[in-house]
Amino acid sequence: MALSRLLLLCMVASEVWDAETRPIDFVCDRESRRDLNTVADMEAALADCDVLKTLPSPIQLPCIKVHKASWERKSAQEKRRDIAVSLGALTGSVRVVRTLSQPGCASTLLERLEHTVNNYLHIVTHLDITGSVESPVLSCSPQSTHSLSTVLWTFSRLLTGKLEWLMADLTHRCPRR
Numbered sequence: 001m002a003l004s005r006l007l008l009l010c011m012v013a014s015e016v017w018d019a020e021t022r023p024i025d026f027v028c029d030r031e032s033r034r035d036l037n038t039v040a041d042m043e044a045a046l047a048d049c050d051v052l053k054t055l056p057s058p059i060q061l062p063c064i065k066v067h068k069a070s071w072e073r074k075s076a077q078e079k080r081r082d083i084a085v086s087l088g089a090l091t092g093s094v095r096v097v098r099t100l101s102q103p104g105c106a107s108t109l110l111e112r113l114e115h116t117v118n119n120y121l122h123i124v125t126h127l128d129i130t131g132s133v134e135s136p137v138l139s140c141s142p143q144s145t146h147s148l149s150t151v152l153w154t155f156s157r158l159l160t161g162k163l164e165w166l167m168a169d170l171t172h173r174c175p176r177r
Contacts, residue, residue, distance in 0.1 A: 023127045027167050028174035038116060039156040042109060046148055049105035056100040058144035060093040062086035064157040065140055071165065076129045079166045086158060087121040089142065094151075109148070117155065120163070127170070 026032060063086045071079070091114055098110035145151060 023123050024173060026123050027127070027170045030167075033159075033164075033167065036116075036119065037156070037159050038112075039152050039159070042113060042116075043149065043152050045105075045109055045112075046152065049109060054146040055097050055106075055148060057097045058093075058146050059097055059148075059151050060089050061143045061145060061151065061154045062090050062158045063140035063142075064154055064161055066162060066165075071162075076166065076169055079162070079169065080124055080127055080129050083158070083162050083166060084121060084124050086162075087117055087124060090151075090155065091117040091121060093144070106148075113152070113155070120159070124163070128173075129170070 026036075063082070074082070094110055094114045094117060098107060098114060101107045101110055
């Protein structure tokens with residue numbers, strides 16, 4: 001048990017950036033964003049985790065569907081809020097399921113997912129985007145699943161879809177190299 005916690009701590013520590021890194025660095029460095037996206041590693045770990053067939057409780061999936069014209073009409077603040085609400089709902093749902101899971105492979109994987117989602121949530125909420133802040137709303141009707149592979153796939157789509165589109169909108173703020 002202590003060894004698995006130490007391994008988890010090492011994995012999380014390796015995914016957290018240097019304390020001097022700013023959210024604008026995340027916006028401007030696509031390679032850093034790719035490096036932070038460890039969904040493929042978690043999917044590989046899930047394949048090795050043969051005890052996990054279904055989760056003890058459903059996990060709320062992030063909203064990933066986008067109507068391109070509607071998305072383009074949103075302000076950067078609205079886009080950030082949309083992503084942050086999805087990430088917040090996902091991390092809360094993962095936390096609940098993790099507490100219901102038995103110690104072992106599944107629990108470790110859920111803990112890693114929770115930390116990864118929280119890292120993204122922290123970055124997104126600290127982006128320097130000005131504008132009015134409205135109450136958060138989901139951009140879709142929440143769906144949920146008992147399948148961790150579906151959760152990982154949907155999380156990956158959120159990162160490579162909405163989050164990357166927001167980053168593309170913000171690249172004008174990047175210093176020229």
